[in-house]
Amino acid sequence: MAIEIEHGHVRAKEQLVPIACKVAAVSEETSDVKAFRIQTLDGKKPFEALPGQTAMLSVIPYGECMFCVSSQGEDYVEFTVKKVGYVTERMHFLSVGDSVGLRGPYGNWFPYEDMKGKDILFIGGGIGLAPLRSLLTYVLDHREDYGRVDLVYSGSTKDDLIFLNDIENVWPTYPNTHMHVSVYKGTEGWDGEVCYTAPFLESLGIEPEGRIAVLCGGPSLFRTCLHSLLEKVGFPPGDIITTLEMKMKCGIGKCGRCNIGSKYICLDGPVFSMAELEDMPWGAH
Numbered sequence: 394m395a396i397e398i399e400h401g402h403v404r405a406k407e408q409l410v411p412i413a414c415k416v417a418a419v420s421e422e423t424s425d426v427k428a429f430r431i432q433t434l435d436g437k438k439p440f441e442a443l444p445g446q447t448a449m450l451s452v453i454p455y456g457e458c459m460f461c462v463s464s465q466g467e468d469y470v471e472f473t474v475k476k477v478g479y480v481t482e483r484m485h486f487l488s489v490g491d492s493v494g495l496r497g498p499y500g501n502w503f504p505y506e507d508m509k510g511k512d513i514l515f516i517g518g519g520i521g522l523a524p525l526r527s528l529l530t531y532v533l534d535h536r537e538d539y540g541r542v543d544l545v546y547s548g549s550t551k552d553d554l555i556f557l558n559d560i561e562n563v564w565p566t567y568p569n570t571h572m573h574v575s576v577y578k579g580t581e582g583w584d585g586e587v588c589y590t591a592p593f594l595e596s597l598g599i600e601p602e603g604r605i606a607v608l609c610g611g612p613s614l615f616r617t618c619l620h621s622l623l624e625k626v627g628f629p630p631g632d633i634i635t636t637l638e639m640k641m642k643c644g645i646g647k648c649g650r651c652n653i654g655s656k657y658i659c660l661d662g663p664v665f666s667m668a669e670l671e672d673m674p675w676g677a678h
């Protein structure tokens with residue numbers, strides 16, 4: 394059965410003005426990834442986000458970037474930020490109490506209602522686990538509503554693996570929840586699996602029946618794992634869900650930076666099924 398993705402047009406309305414916020418906590422995930430808990434200036438949660446939704450976080454006067462909400466609590470939303478360029482580098486200098494701007498939540502969300510009763514296979518690489526985390530923790534918080542959970546996660550070295558404490562000590566304590574982690578380049582400090590993600594995935598003998606695959610990672614992981622899921626494991630395109638990244642400016646479907654044909658990744662996405670992606674005019678982009 395193909396999964397229907399809910400789209401977030403109504404929620405994305407004219408939310409262009411950032412809310413004044415502060416950094417409530419900072420934690421270092423790896424040498425180039427930090428997680429930032431963000432609160433309003435009076436210590437409240439800035440907004441409620443559904444699993445998979447995104448927001449624009451800004452560091453004045455350097456600029457703003459789009460991130461998925463990787464986790465949230467009663468009085469904060471959290472973003473997991475990889476240092477890759479101008480703004481994210483400035484973000485890594487932020488400490489507790491520093492001012493930031495925040496606008497959102499934007500976009501659609503993972504179809505967590507339609508996934509109820511199914512097994513879920515999460516596949517992620519490196520920072521790609523950040524978007525998956527919001528759905529994974531939702532599923533674990535509502536454990537009785539879902540079937541078996543598998544996470545297949547890889548990084549080039551141990552230092553590229555984020556949320557390692559959760560992977561090793563927290564998530565596997567939930568019933569019927571299985572972690573499969575590998576590295577594929579540097580093996581220093583690593584005594585686990587050494588394998589690229591796609592062959593690792595194929596070696597697990599996972600069956601597609603009654604299961605939804607949720608995939609997020611860089612272009613190479615995306616290409617190879619998608620091939621494995623479709624051609625080797627036999628998932629129908631409608632049962633593979635992914636979350637896309639493109640360069641974004643407005644985040645609300647106005648600037649035309651992120652569209653593929655008539656679909657705006659900021660507004661109609663970032664969550665799409667493979668069946669939806671197959672219908673999009675990639676060649677014309």
Ligand SMILES: Cc1cc2nc3c(=O)[nH]c(=O)nc-3n(C[C@H](O)[C@H](O)[C@H](O)COP(=O)(O)OP(=O)(O)OC[C@H]3O[C@@H](n4cnc5c(N)ncnc54)[C@H](O)[C@@H]3O)c2cc1C
Pocket residue numbers: 447457458459460461462463473474475476477478479480481482520523524637638639640641663
């Ligand atoms: C929907 C969405 C969700 C995202 N979620 C996360 C997240 O949870 N955590 C996270 O660390 N990052 C996430 N990103 C990516 C993040 O927005 C970019 O890394 C950031 O905008 C880079 O800004 P910069 O000024 O530091 O880099 P720049 O100086 O602008 O660019 C540095 C390098 O990164 C590339 N780049 C810049 N923006 C993007 C982009 N959006 N996608 C791919 N490559 C880009 C550039 O081509 C360049 O090679 C997300 C992006 C989108 C669109």
Ligand code: FES
Pocket residue numbers: 640641642643644645646647648649650651652657658659660
């Ligand atoms: S970011 Fe402006 S239209 Fe999507």
